Every structure is written in structure tokens, then in C-alpha cells.
Amino acid sequence: MKHWVSFSGGVGSAVSALVAHMNGYDFEMVMADTNIEDDDLWRFTKDVAKAVGKELVVLNTGKTPWDVFVEKRFIGNTRTAHCSTVLKTEPIMRFLDKYAHPDDPLVLGMNFGETDRLDRARARWSPRPVKSLLCDHRVTNRQCDFILSLFGIKKPKLYGMGFPHNNCGGFCVKAGLKQFATLLEKMPDRFEHHASEMQRVTDTIGPTARPFLRRTQDGVTQYMNLAQFKVAYENGDLKVSPYDFGGCGCFTDD
Numbered sequence: 001m002k003h004w005v006s007f008s009g010g011v012g013s014a015v016s017a018l019v020a021h022m023n024g025y026d027f028e029m030v031m032a033d034t035n036i037e038d039d040d041l042w043r044f045t046k047d048v049a050k051a052v053g054k055e056l057v058v059l060n061t062g063k064t065p066w067d068v069f070v071e072k073r074f075i076g077n078t079r080t081a082h083c084s085t086v087l088k089t090e091p092i093m094r095f096l097d098k099y100a101h102p103d104d105p106l107v108l109g110m111n112f113g114e115t116d117r118l119d120r121a122r123a124r125w126s127p128r129p130v131k132s133l134l135c136d137h138r139v140t141n142r143q144c145d146f147i148l149s150l151f152g153i154k155k156p157k158l159y160g161m162g163f164p165h166n167n168c169g170g171f172c173v174k175a176g177l178k179q180f181a182t183l184l185e186k187m188p189d190r191f192e193h194h195a196s197e198m199q200r201v202t203d204t205i206g207p208t209a210r211p212f213l214r215r216t217q218d219g220v221t222q223y224m225n226l227a228q229f230k231v232a233y234e235n236g237d238l239k240v241s242p243y244d245f246g247g248c249g250c251f252t253d254d
């Protein structure tokens with residue numbers, strides 16, 4: 001039985017590969033590129049691949065999440081991230097259907113705090129087995145850092161900038177206001193790029209396009225595009241909870 005580690009570029013999936021290597025698993029690593037990843041993600045993937053002596057298989061549709069939103073004529077949001085389905089889940093499913101045995105498990109880098117995501121992923125990927133080596137080997141977040149240090153691997157820079165994930169270059173339609181505030185503060189050029197893309201996609205889709213950022217004031221929910229968020233945040237008109245990073249849904253959504 002071969003284990004297929006879905007390498008997202010984050011610490012969880014990286015340590016999953018290192019744990020597989022340390023415990024003598026027969027495994028390979030496969031990644032789906034969204035074309036908006038941070039440059040340091042690729043340094044990180046090379047470091048992990050070198051440490052385990054494996055080549056990372058990178059799948060690429062040639063599309064960005066914004067391209068998917070135009071194709072679907074619907075901008076993803078906290079409930080529906082079809083960018084993840086089109087750019088990540090479906091390419092890896094097709095790859096595994098072609099090259100893996102049906103009983104070969106997909107390994108996701110989810111830990112004890114993400115068992116709900118793991119359960120959804122198992123339902124999403126059935127009948128292919130889905131495993132978490134971090135849970136199977138009881139690897140904590142602190143131990144993840146220690147395992148990386150054992151191999152002399154530096155964590156991706158996005159973590160040091162305050163992002164909880166190293167996916168999509170700090171952008172995600174499922175992210176909360178705090179993540180976008182961090183993106184605006186730490187990487188304003190990247191924020192502006194996504195604000196411009198959001199306006200382009202909104203204009204292309206037309207009146208049915210809806211933004212995904214929202215805030216609640218006096219019991220009323222208001223939706224904002226990225227340009228409106230920037231104005232409100234920089235003017236001090238928007239209170240952002242330091243814990244509002246939102247959630248990740250890759251490999252779990254229908």
C-alpha cells in the first residue's frame with residue numbers, strides 16, 4: 001500500500017511527509033498549484049522533497065481562483081470554495097485515479113484540532129481512504145516545529161508574518177477579516193492585486209456577483225469587496241477581531 005501525501009505547502013502536510021519518511025512508509029507527494037502561491041512556498045517544498053529523497057509531483061490547471069470564479073460565474077465565499085474543488089481536489093482525484101491503487105490512502109496534513117475537516121474529507125473522497133499521519137502518530141504543533149528543525153527546514157515566511165496557513169499566498173475566500181487585514185498590512189501589493197482581480201471578475205460576471213467579506217453592525221450584515229474593506233479598515237471604521245482568520249476548506253467541500 002502506497003500513501004499519497006497531499007502537499008499543500010503548509011507545515012502540516014510537510015511534517016506528514018517527514019513522518020512518513022521517518023517511519024518507513026512507502027509514499028509519494030503530490031501538490032496542486034493554484035498559481036497564486038507565495039514564492040517561499042516553493043523553497044519550502046524543495047527543502048522537504050530533498051529531506052525525504054522524493055520528487056514532488058506538481059499538478060497545474062493553468063488557472064487561478066479568479067479564473068475559476070469567472071468560469072463558474074460565481075465568486076467563492078465562506079460556504080462555497082469551488083476554486084479549491086477545481087484547482088486542487090479534482091486534479092488530484094484524476095491523478096490518483098490514474099496512478100494510484102483504489103485502496104491507496106490520501107494523506108492530509110490535518111491535526112487533532114481539525115478532526116471535523118478530516119471527517120468531511122473522508123466523506124468527500126470516499127471510497128478512497130483518507131488518513132492523517134499527524135493524528136495516527138500523535139504529532140502536536142510543537143512537535144511539528146521540532147521535526148522541521150531536525151531536518152534543518154525553515155518554516156515558510158507567511159507563518160512569521162502572522163498567517164495561519166501557507167496556502168494561496170495569504171489569500172482565501174474562506175478567510176476572515178483579520179487575515180485580509182494582515183494581507184493588507186504585510187503585503188499591500190498582493191492585496192491590491194486581489195482587489196483589482198475582484199473588481200475585474202465582478203464586472204465580468206455582472207449584477208449577480210457578490211463579495212465574500214462581511215461585517216455585522218447593529219445586527220445587520222454588510223458585504224464588502226476588497227477595495228471597500230481597505231477604505232473602511234484604514235479609516236478606522238472597521239473593527240477586526242484578532243482571532244477572525246476564518247477557516248480552511250480545501251479537500252473537504254462538495
